[in-house]
Amino acid sequence: MKSRKRLLENTVHGIFLILGLITVGSVLLITVYLVISGIPAIREIGLVKFLFGKTWDSSAAEPQFGILPFILTSVYGTAGAILLGVPVGFFTAVYLAKAAPARLKSVVSQAVSLLAGIPSVVYGLVGMLVLVPGIRKVFHVADGASLLAAILVLAVMILPSIIKVSVTALESVPREYEDASLALGATPTETWFRVSVPAAKSGIAAAVVLGVGRAIGEAMAVMMVSGNVANMPSLFQSVRFLTTAVASEMAYAGAGLQRQALFSIALVLYLFIMLINATLNFFLKRSREG
């Protein structure tokens, strides 16, 4: 009887272990595959020429594979989206978690969930039909498909992850902290920003990581509003991101250097995401210890 119970216990453990390994295995598989398929083109082109070359012209008679425009566009685009999205998301989260009346909170929370569920192609379509012509008219430029359009779309797209994770973090701040602060004579607003927010800061930082990850990895919506020309980034110019560089040429890229170079771009993107995760993990850890 006892051995039977142990057998069952061990089997369950084994199943869980296998299920857990599926995730780890997928990550490893993707990493290994990306490295193997991304290295050859970098070798052939030269690492410095590939990363810092300013011209990308993959289908010309003498193709050039410089991805600096894509790297800078992705960095600027993500930074811009964070700059616009984080303040909006953060204050919305504080309001929802602490100040909003229950009914309003449930309405807004549902709207946020809905925003999270909208497929990115829909963001892109709305951006293409509303935002791009809007930018053209408001700023009197020849065409609205630009880095700015991409930043605005990304800023809206990252709102749900920032708001949801921050709200969860703020709500899990122990009630006693806030009660103590209020009892000492602090106003509710002082309490939220001096007590609740610092107590939830690692959770809020995690929300920002999620936002960065979503912004840098987004392809579809960005492809439809940014114009996709491999220019060096500037706010009203047509630009191409790391993601869209892969996505827009993959469909027709045959075998050979062009296809390999697309894998190399994917590898660079992957390293970027790893770097961002590592950096923010470092800050999270420090904020917990401090």
Add this chain to the structure above:
Amino acid sequence: METIAQIYTGQITNWKEVGGDDAEIVLIGRESNSGTRDGFETVTGTADQCKYRQELTSTGDVITAVSQNPGAIGYASLASVKDSVKALAVGGVTPSEATVKDGSYAIQRPFVLVTKTGTALSETAQSFFDFVTSAEAAGIISDAGAVPVH
């Protein structure tokens, strides 16, 4: 045709130079390796010289982008052209099934069926080939907006 090539290579950048309003010309095209782009650039002799403002990944996107911007020009298959955009006459010839067929509309390219020389087609392939080139299929091809051979 030359004017179109000059517009796409950036020698003409304002609509007023070609008798239009004073507005910048916004060039919209397709991504590199696209068949449509290759067709257009080969016919107009502008391969690798086009100064695009936007490179989109589908014909539908090109048409949508052009329809949203009064200063934009793009290229797309005749089959996909909708009322939301104006089809340009080239050398005074408007594009239509008739002008494509008699060759007077200059920007056109054929779709080809490729078979291996010296080898007989399998029965299925042969019957597909016969059907595609038949009068029966011609109706379907024109309904789809393309121009049949017969």
